[in-house]
Amino acid sequence: MSFEEKNSEEGRQSQLPRTANPEPIASQGRQLTYLTGWRLHMTTFGLCIGLFLVNLEVTIVSTSSLAIANDLHSYDQLGWILTGYLITYTGFIMIWAKFSDYFGQKSSVIASSLIFVLFSGGCGAAQTITQLIVCRVFQGIGAAGGFALGILFFTGMVPKEKFPLYGAVLSSTVALANLAGPLLGGALSKNSQWRWVFLLNVPVSLFSIIILLFSIPTGFPYHNQTASSPTFTWPTVNTLVASYKKIDYLGAGMLLFGSLLLSAGLLESGKTWEWRSAPAICILVIAGVLFIAFFAWERLVSSDRWTQEPMFPWKFVHNRVWMGVLLSSLLNGLPFFVLVIFVPQRLETVHGESPVQAGIKILPYTLVAAVGAVIASLIVSTGRIAPIYIMLFFSALGAVGTGLLTTITSTEYIPNEFYGYLTLIGLGIGGTWGLTVPFVGHAVDQMDVSSACGALIQFRILGGALGIAIMSATMETYLRQQLPSTLSPVQLSAILKSTTAISLLPPELQAHVIEVFAQGYSLQLKIVTGFSVAQFLAITMIWRNPQIMFAERKKKENIGS
Incomplete structure (x- = not known):
């Protein structure tokens, strides 16, 4: 078994799929x-x-x-x-x-x-x-x-x-x-x-x-599938709703605001406020908490119990x-x-x-x-x-x-x-x-x-x-x-x-x-x-x-x- 095959096999064995088909809806069956x-x-x-x-x-x-x-x-x-x-x-x-x-x-x-x-x-x-x-x-x-x-x-x-x-x-x-x-x-x-x-x-x-x-x-990249292909189906309202529900909005928000606050804290500390001041400490601490929460949330969402x-x-x-x-x-x-x-x-x-x-x-x-x-x-x-x-x-x-x-x-x-x-x-x-x-x-x-x-x-x-x-x-x-x-x-x-x-x-x-x-x-x-x-x-x-x-x-x- 080649390394790539071994690596791929280890990846599949290390994490069980959360659904019968773990692929995104956009690529299922294609x-x-x-x-x-x-x-x-x-x-x-x-x-x-x-x-x-x-x-x-x-x-x-x-x-x-x-x-x-x-x-x-x-x-x-x-x-x-x-x-x-x-x-x-x-x-x-x-x-x-x-x-x-x-x-x-x-x-x-x-x-x-x-x-x-x-x-x-x-x-x-x-x-x-x-x-x-x-x-x-x-x-x-x-x-x-x-x-x-x-x-x-x-x-x-x-x-x-x-x-x-x-x-x-x-x-x-x-x-x-x-x-x-x-x-x-x-x-x-x-x-x-x-x-x-x-x-x-x-x-x-x-x-x-x-x-x-x-x-x-x-x-x-699934353009070989046409409306006449047996595996192709046009997206329905229910399919689109299911897609929206699978998006990790909370994770995206925590990542964005964590990056924003961390950059803001680093840029403004020592200029708008002192490094040891309450605003500087609060912003940097909140940024750190958001990054920790982001990774904790991603671990939770990666489990079988979540649809996102x-x-x-x-x-x-x-x-x-x-x-x-x-x-x-x-x-x-x-x-x-x-x-x-x-x-x-x-x-x-x-x-x-x-x-x-x-x-x-x-x-x-x-x-x-x-x-x-x-x-x-x-x-x-x-x-x-x-x-x-x-x-x-x-x-x-x-x-x-x-x-x-x-x-x-x-x-x-x-x-x-x-x-x-x-x-x-x-x-x-x-x-x-x-x-x-x-x-x-x-x-x-x-x-x-x-x-x-x-x-x-x-x-x-x-x-x-x-x-x-x-x-x-x-x-x-x-x-x-x-x-x-x-x-x-x-x-x-x-x-x-x-x-x-x-x-x-x-x-x-x-x-x-x-x-x-x-x-x-x-x-x-x-x-x-x-x-x-x-x-x-x-x-x-x-x-x-x-x-x-x-x-x-x-x-x-x-x-x-």
Whole structure:
């Protein structure tokens, strides 16, 4: 018995079905049909556009966020411009993936794209920081569906042996967005043109929607079943009602509000209120209780006594390999999003680089991340080396790179080593992330693919949201601790509203403030290094004997045959 067969058999034996047919209603009695020909190519193209845009929306703000915050006189709210998007991006990924079981993958991906388009336009039209943050929150809801459903589509479009190839396509698309984001964000930050950061999504997303409407078959991935097929039945009112009853609304709500409160507590503590104050403690405690309640509820809902289908099946907890993949995804997302956001900010604030120059100087990181994902996928596609060894190697590269980056303390110039360290980090993060997606088809059962895809992306974006919140709070607290001794309350308040206020200070104060900012960014990197090391340890959970392989080893043909 092969490892995959053994793993699948263990998964079936470890948890008895709660009903005679444990599959979602949308897929009961139906078989997957893979896409071919023009439908496969056009659907892949349309999905890649969507994946590109929702990931671009994170990195494009990395070099434009400072201009946005300064233009709206809200530097102290900069963290919310980033995290407001990631909170709902995090909270709705598993929800979209699970809802697609009942409302169809095609209709779900179209609906999420329309939400993304609508509120992208709202962000571009925002006149105040509050309006922008609100629109960013709703924009994140649509983006969550675009990302989660994009990956879910790939698992139903092609057979498992093609997962490494399409995993490379997916990872390259995400990495390309990470590459283009800082450059576009920097270019569009000039002369208060930052609104185009959001408005450009509208026509491109509409183009993607049109492609998907025509290329995705109705009923995908079960579109081989027609009204004349004996196993096909059109959904009735009773069937739809039964579907609604199976949705885990409570679990989705606890996950969303837990993410919201945790991010809010981390962002506002040390700024709006002290860390030891009652509001800070209450919000963080409530967030912790919600996460504990979420997992307790998911365990309860996973039992035979409940009709709801859990957002996070409890069998995942007993699947050590899959938990290792999820923890690796979470700890991969944290350094990735933190570096792509705060490295450009350091270049602009400490070294006086323009947004465009900052975007160019971070290319060794974003460009090599794409290369790392492709290299890792190509290596495992040969079937010669198990994915875990490749993941451990790339993870080690990332940890070493972040550790070395903390040694750069100069505020006067950017040493050449800076680019080498960014290259190491890019290879490490890209190569590790590129191999997590194919595990969906090898570490969980087919009936859990939707939940697994949602959880995989959910953990990564949650890591990013928590990372940005932690680093924003770290910088805010550090500035408030170090600057009051040399700056007046008015000067400190002005700098926390807009970093352009640094140029209004006397030269000796400017040098001191820039030095404090540099120390704050170094402190952030030290924290990131700790999380990078933790990711290496999380990957060891994937260890099995025999190891999971994504492809069979290609045999050499005999010369005489």
